[in-house]
Amino acid sequence: MNESIHAACTWCYEGVWSMLTNWFRVPRQPPTLPVADDTVVTSFRPSDNYLRYLKLFFWIGCVAVDIGLAILWIVIAVASPLVGVLITPLMLFVMIVPDIVAYVAIHLKFDTMWYVLSDRSMRIRRGIWVIHETTITFENIQNVRLTQGPIERYFGFANLVVETAGGGASAEGQSHGQPHQGIMVGLANASELRDCIMDKARQSQSAGLGDDRHDSGKKCMATGFTDVDVALLAEIRNQIVQLPLQNATGN
Secondary structure, eight states, X not given: OOHHHXXXXXXXXXXXXXXXXXXXXXXSXXXXXXXXXXXXXXXXXXXXXXXXXXXXXXXXXXXXXHHHHHHHHHHHHHHOHHHHHHTHHHHHHHHHHHHHHHHHHHHXXXXXXXXXXXXXXXXXXXXXXXXXXXEEEGGGEEEEEEEOOHHHHHHTOEEXXXXXXXXXXXXXXXXXXXXXXXXXXXXXXXXXXXXXXXXXXXXXXXXXXXXXXXXXXXXXXXXXXXXHHHHHHHHHHXXXXXXXXXXXXXX
16 A cells, blocks of 8 residues: 555544544553552553454455445446436445445454453453453463464464353354453464463462462462462361361271
8 A cells, every 4th residue: 555545544544533532432541450569461452463354354345345336336327327327426425435434443443452461360341332341360260262263374363262260162253241251352472372371370270279280380470379378278278188088097
């Protein structure tokens, strides 16, 4: 795309974006998490390749619809040239304006997506008309699934489905906004992020329940418990496990 055209589109979009965010009071900044002052919080958006992926289907849809409308226009014009001339402004409006609105909507969808990670939880935000925010604490995470189809592989991104306790997998199209799982779409580093989230989940569950899976070498988070605390909890757990055996032997 010519640089001047790209600059003009960017200028127009930023104007529309500014206007809509003011009208709908959409926060320009990423969501926050209640953390201590010294806690590292990471905020990021989907990959730029995800925006290109959305635009691909946008252009496919636009071309298909516009070709259908053009064929209808030609048929009407051949059957009745006068009617064809009279409906020309209407047909141009139907062929152009919805495309502009859809193009802006794609950018708005992309720009309103935010993912935030701290050492204890994650938050997902999406939406401009209705803003959805989903917060998941790592100690409640049961599984993190990576999904990637052939087109996603071509564009170099994947999606993560984070499932929490009490929530099972459901149809992907019905899962947005449900409290038992969160979906992070368009991630360029999905596999690394999946491993990091699972590591945070293991450390949170180990610190909270005394599980002995506190052996991960990755340093993705601080659990809030020291090694001494974890060792004490593990010792208490072992003593509780041995109690039935001691009662059975009469000791």
